[in-house]
Amino acid sequence: MKNDNFLKENNATHMWHPMAHPADSLANSPTIVTAASGVQITDVDGHETIDAVGGLWNVNLGFSCQPIKDAISAQLDVLPYYSTFRGTSNDAVIELSYMLREFFAEDGLTRAFFTSGGSDSVETALRLSRQYHKIRGDHGRTKFLSLQKGYHGTHFGGASVNGNANFRTAYEPLMAGCYHIPAPYTYRNPFNESDPERLAQLCLNALENTIAMQDASTIAAFIMEPVLGAGGVIPPHPSFMPGVRDICDRHGILLIADEVITAFGRTGSWSGSRHFGVKPDIMCTAKAITNAYFPFGAAMLSEKVVDVFESDTSGKAFIGHGYTYSGHPVGAAAAIACLKETERLQVHNNAAARGNELFAGLQELASRHEIIGDVRGGEGLMCALELVADRASKAPIDKAVALQLQQATYEAGVMVRVSGPNVILSPPLILTADDTSAIVAALDSGFSALS
Numbered sequence: 001m002k003n004d005n006f007l008k009e010n011n012a013t014h015m016w017h018p019m020a021h022p023a024d025s026l027a028n029s030p031t032i033v034t035a036a037s038g039v040q041i042t043d044v045d046g047h048e049t050i051d052a053v054g055g056l057w058n059v060n061l062g063f064s065c066q067p068i069k070d071a072i073s074a075q076l077d078v079l080p081y082y083s084t085f086r087g088t089s090n091d092a093v094i095e096l097s098y099m100l101r102e103f104f105a106e107d108g109l110t111r112a113f114f115t116s117g118g119s120d121s122v123e124t125a126l127r128l129s130r131q132y133h134k135i136r137g138d139h140g141r142t143k144f145l146s147l148q149k150g151y152h153g154t155h156f157g158g159a160s161v162n163g164n165a166n167f168r169t170a171y172e173p174l175m176a177g178c179y180h181i182p183a184p185y186t187y188r189n190p191f192n193e194s195d196p197e198r199l200a201q202l203c204l205n206a207l208e209n210t211i212a213m214q215d216a217s218t219i220a221a222f223i224m225e226p227v228l229g230a231g232g233v234i235p236p237h238p239s240f241m242p243g244v245r246d247i248c249d250r251h252g253i254l255l256i257a258d259e260v261i262t263a264f265g266r267t268g269s270w271s272g273s274r275h276f277g278v279k280p281d282i283m284c285t286a287k288a289i290t291n292a293y294f295p296f297g298a299a300m301l302s303e304k305v306v307d308v309f310e311s312d313t314s315g316k317a318f319i320g321h322g323y324t325y326s327g328h329p330v331g332a333a334a335a336i337a338c339l340k341e342t343e344r345l346q347v348h349n350n351a352a353a354r355g356n357e358l359f360a361g362l363q364e365l366a367s368r369h370e371i372i373g374d375v376r377g378g379e380g381l382m383c384a385l386e387l388v389a390d391r392a393s394k395a396p397i398d399k400a401v402a403l404q405l406q407q408a409t410y411e412a413g414v415m416v417r418v419s420g421p422n423v424i425l426s427p428p429l430i431l432t433a434d435d436t437s438a439i440v441a442a443l444d445s446g447f448s449a450l451s
């Protein structure tokens with residue numbers, strides 16, 4: 001390993017970082033993380049902090065999950081790779097598909113299509129939903145609907161249904177036939193409605209309206225995160241997702257739940273769909289499926305979709321889609337071990353308990369720090385603080401101030417993520433009550449350092 005000076009001198013000079021301006025990375029060196037253990041990370045200067053980002057919403061079991069590390073290493077020794085394209089398979093992926101079917105039985109999901117990550121899972125779901133309608137002879141159903149503020153990764157399909165200009169404008173024109181409806185975001189919405197239940201109904205009305213305008217017979221699927229995550233953690237009223245399910249059913253539109261961050265316990269339930277009592281037609285998973293230790297994902301399919309594909313005799317159900325690393329045996333071995341640990345530790349229960357504590361702690365901070373305009377959470381271990389320059393007008397904060405807060409909080413012992421005006425918290429699900437208090441205390445110091 002190169003020494004620390006080498007790392008600092010060469011940081012960001014030979015690579016471009018995702019979701020960053022290259023000039024900014026050169027001017028403001030990224031934090032170089034060199035070690036991690038439990039819920040803590042250590043940087044190149046030896047500074048230890050709690051990782052309240054949880055890697056990137058994915059290190060649910062922390063950085064020291066030995067059974068996953070062992071499974072990866074053992075699989076590398078026995079079978080480091082073999083493809084699952086037509087005609088071949090591997091033992092690890094067969095075992096994993098069996099386990100996932102059991103894990104997602106309550107969600108009505110019975111088949112897995114394996115991918116290399118979240119964007120791939122979204123792409124798979126979008127493609128298979130168009131194909132589903134074509135197999136049934138419903139050739140006109142090609143459009144997609146989604147939520148403003150939604151994040152669905154960065155492939156062209158996912159970017160086209162993304163609901164944030166940051167991920168769209170530079171890459172336009174995107175895929176034709178994608179339409180967005182307002183998000184159930186009580187703090188800011190076009191209806192000026194702050195009551196969550198009434199807002200949910202207004203958004204559902206907007207969905208009905210868009211369907212009428214586009215004509216239901218042209219729409220393949222609606223894709224949504226059960227709780228909007230990267231767009232700023234926006235938990236909907238509990239009536240929202242069931243309302244979407246009902247509308248999709250009435251119009252023959254498939255419902256894709258993008259659970260790349262919510263599957264495997266983050267909301268306090270095993271899936272975000274289950275959290276809201278909804279069975280999706282397709283569910284996108286990735287991230288925590290291997291606790292981040294191997295790039296991997298799965299699009300999970302419901303019986304309704306499966307029946308159409310598996311009973312086809314015309315040849316139209318041939319799946320001309322897949323990745324070299326679909327069903328990678330090392331990823332599958334990691335996921336098997338991860339799923340066992342996830343269930344053994346029942347991390348969804350801890351996510352719910354710690355999530356409530358964190359949400360309450362953040363609300364208390366808001367009572368003392370004027371800069372906090374909105375506190376969002378209450379659905380497991382995913383929370384956000386939206387910072388404002390002025391509470392009355394809700395004028396957005398200067399980006400530099402949010403970055404200053406991040407730095408001060410880091411110095412006080414906690415890594416948080418800043419995205420635009422939002423401070424996003426998505427810590428590992430194995431967090432303790434003490435860790436939760438430490439996160440709130442470090443943010444408190446961070447806010448105090450601003451004034």
Ligand SMILES: Cc1ncc(COP(=O)(O)O)c(C=O)c1O
Pocket residue numbers: 117118119120122151152153154225229230258259260261286287
């Ligand atoms: C809901 C959602 N979908 C898709 C993605 C894309 O996943 P990946 O970055 O693994 O491609 C993300 C990533 O954060 C996500 O949060």
